[in-house]
Amino acid sequence: MSQQIALRTDDLAVTYTGNRNVEALKGVDVEFPENRLTAIIGPSGCGKSTLLKSLNRLHDIQSNVDVSGDVLLEGRSIYDTDEPAPEIRRRIGYVPQTPTPLPLSIYENVAYGVKIHGDYESKSDLDDLVESYLRKVNLWEEVRDRLETPAAELSTGQIQRLCLARSLAVEPDVLLCDEVTSALDPISAERVEETLESLKTEYTIVMVTHSMDQARRLADEVVFLYLGELVESNDTRSFFENPQRERTRSFVRGHTIAETDGDETNENDAEAESEPADEPVPAER
Amino acid sequence: MDRYVKQRLFGVLVRAATALVVGVMLLVVGVTIVRGGAALLGDPSIVFTPPGSRYMLEGDGGFLHAVLGSIFIVGPATVVSMVLAISTAIYLQSDYSSERFSDTVNMFLNVLWATPPIVYGVFVLTVIIAVGARTSLFFGIVAIAIFQYPIMTRYTDEALRSAPETVTESAYGLGATRFETARMTVRAALPGVIAGIIMGFARGIGDAATVLFTAGRSTQMPAGLFEPATTLPILIFDQSTSFNAEVRSHAYAASFVLIVAVLALIFLSKLLAGRFARYAPGGRHS
Numbered sequence: 152m153s154q155q156i157a158l159r160t161d162d163l164a165v166t167y168t169g170n171r172n173v174e175a176l177k178g179v180d181v182e183f184p185e186n187r188l189t190a191i192i193g194p195s196g197c198g199k200s201t202l203l204k205s206l207n208r209l210h211d212i213q214s215n216v217d218v219s220g221d222v223l224l225e226g227r228s229i230y231d232t233d234e235p236a237p238e239i240r241r242r243i244g245y246v247p248q249t250p251t252p253l254p255l256s257i258y259e260n261v262a263y264g265v266k267i268h269g270d271y272e273s274k275s276d277l278d279d280l281v282e283s284y285l286r287k288v289n290l291w292e293e294v295r296d297r298l299e300t301p302a303a304e305l306s307t308g309q310i311q312r313l314c315l316a317r318s319l320a321v322e323p324d325v326l327l328c329d330e331v332t333s334a335l336d337p338i339s340a341e342r343v344e345e346t347l348e349s350l351k352t353e354y355t356i357v358m359v360t361h362s363m364d365q366a367r368r369l370a371d372e373v374v375f376l377y378l379g380e381l382v383e384s385n386d387t388r389s390f391f392e393n394p395q396r397e398r399t400r401s402f403v404r405g406h407t408i409a410e411t412d413g414d415e416t417n418e419n420d421a422e423a424e425s426e427p428a429d430e431p432v433p434a435e436r
Numbered sequence: 437m438d439r440y441v442k443q444r445l446f447g448v449l450v451r452a453a454t455a456l457v458v459g460v461m462l463l464v465v466g467v468t469i470v471r472g473g474a475a476l477l478g479d480p481s482i483v484f485t486p487p488g489s490r491y492m493l494e495g496d497g498g499f500l501h502a503v504l505g506s507i508f509i510v511g512p513a514t515v516v517s518m519v520l521a522i523s524t525a526i527y528l529q530s531d532y533s534s535e536r537f538s539d540t541v542n543m544f545l546n547v548l549w550a551t552p553p554i555v556y557g558v559f560v561l562t563v564i565i566a567v568g569a570r571t572s573l574f575f576g577i578v579a580i581a582i583f584q585y586p587i588m589t590r591y592t593d594e595a596l597r598s599a600p601e602t603v604t605e606s607a608y609g610l611g612a613t614r615f616e617t618a619r620m621t622v623r624a625a626l627p628g629v630i631a632g633i634i635m636g637f638a639r640g641i642g643d644a645a646t647v648l649f650t651a652g653r654s655t656q657m658p659a660g661l662f663e664p665a666t667t668l669p670i671l672i673f674d675q676s677t678s679f680n681a682e683v684r685s686h687a688y689a690a691s692f693v694l695i696v697a698v699l700a701l702i703f704l705s706k707l708l709a710g711r712f713a714r715y716a717p718g719g720r721h722s
Binding site: 207209212214240244247248252268301302317318 | 714
């Protein structure tokens with residue numbers, strides 16, 4: 152199956168240069184196909200969020216971060232370009248992990264991005280946009296009577312769907328979601344998942360998750376990171392049913408990955424590989 | 437000693453400490469309000485009447501000059517200081533400055549905050565002498581603005597610091613520019629920012645030492661930006677050291693006006709902060 156590639160990284164490396172140097176990403180090449188949902192998984196501190204934030208230059212706003220390598224949106228670099236970063240972030244939206252309302256009304260939250268980019272003709276045009284995006288995330292029926300009330304008064308699950316609507320309203324090409332269900336109760340999380348499920352055929356979504364089950368349920372593609380390196384990326388079925396790498400196998404089984412290479416015990420697979428993870432075996436497709 | 441005896445002793449201690457503080461506060465505010473209220477009820481017009489030519493000696497007329505002086509000095513000073521303070525706080529918080537730089541600046545702001553106001557007064561006086569000017573409303577504004585600036589900046593900085601980082605990230609993630617993002621962060625921190633500004637205003641309107649050498653301790657109505665003026669705290673000092681009993685009673689009336697103004701401001705700040713807190717992320721629910 153051939154897929155258009157929406158976003159791709161080229162030897163992307165990120166180093167935090169605070170009091171001590173931390174190499175969070177060590178040269179990652181990964182592709183995100185268009186109109187698919189790609190889940191980035193891996194243990195805590197493996198560079199999932201770092202990868203996500205470097206995909207729309209969100210690291211620019213922090214000091215002490217070095218980014219090298221490149222990210223290409225539809226073949227064009229987002230780092231080596233004259234385009235201002237806000238224009239890039241508009242095309243590559245970002246939804247943070249914590250459900251965060253902007254300090255505005257529900258209506259203004261969705262309208263905010265549209266307003267700053269001036270993407271509307273008239274007030275009624277804006278009203279229509281707000282309604283259609285709130286419908287898209289299944290929130291319209293719940294909030295239609297109180298659009299002017301502060302968004303902060305919604306439940307966290309509703310706020311997270313509002314955040315999705317707000318990000319979609321600026322019509323990004325790619326949507327980055329950082330563990331968007333981790334702060335939610337199971338029922339709210341399910342509703343957000345339903346929303347993502349319904350969006351994934353229309354949008355290129357890159358989602359960080361720590362839940363294997365969620366990746367299995369939602370994702371079309373899975374990218375597995377470990378200690379800042381790409382271990383394996385494949386379509387979800389192959390990834391879970393036929394992992395190519397030993398690390399992936401043990402991670403999928405819920406084993407804790409040993410800190411050192413070749414330390415996996417209780418593994419009697421004949422083809423167990425114990426080579427370092429930086430040379431991925433070509434995926435069978 | 438028995439644990440429960442300890443607990444009871446501690447309970448007595450904290451209650452006594454609180455009672456002492458609240459008691460003293462009630463006494464000060466109470467006496468001012470009762471005696472000032474009595475003086476004002478006897479002749480409410482003193483607040484709105486300009487002073488007579490021999491006001492300090494004979495108590496003819498009222499102290500409108502100091503009421504207006506306070507408003508004309510502290511009002512503009514607060515506006516100037518507010519703009520500077522919010523700008524500085526945004527600068528210190530955002531990616532405009534490094535963490536180390538902002539820590540250093542904050543340290544200096546803390547030093548400025550703890551600097552006795554008389555030092556600012558003398559500093560501005562030195563400037564006045566150096567440029568060959570004379571004490572006036574304008575230099576009162578300058579001195580009060582300098583005095584308020586560190587207070588407001590520290591409050592605003594703390595407020596912005598406590599605003600969730602995800603608000604900033606969300607705004608950037610929508611393609612907002614630095615300026616648009618900063619506006620959003622200030623909005624998210626608005627209850628704290630307002631509290632800081634009102635605090636600065638209240639401190640400014642209550643301070644005497646900064647204005648003493650800079651505005652001119654005038655006993656006449658303020659006549660212009662570069663004419664001498666006075667404020668309520670200085671007036672209260674002058675009145676309470678007067679030989680005339682009537683003028684001394686006016687000191688209570690002036691204190692009453694000042695205390696009520698400060699209380700009203702604090703009430704206003706609570707009201708505004710509460711209004712904006714509804715919008716603050718996680719403000720009400722979590």
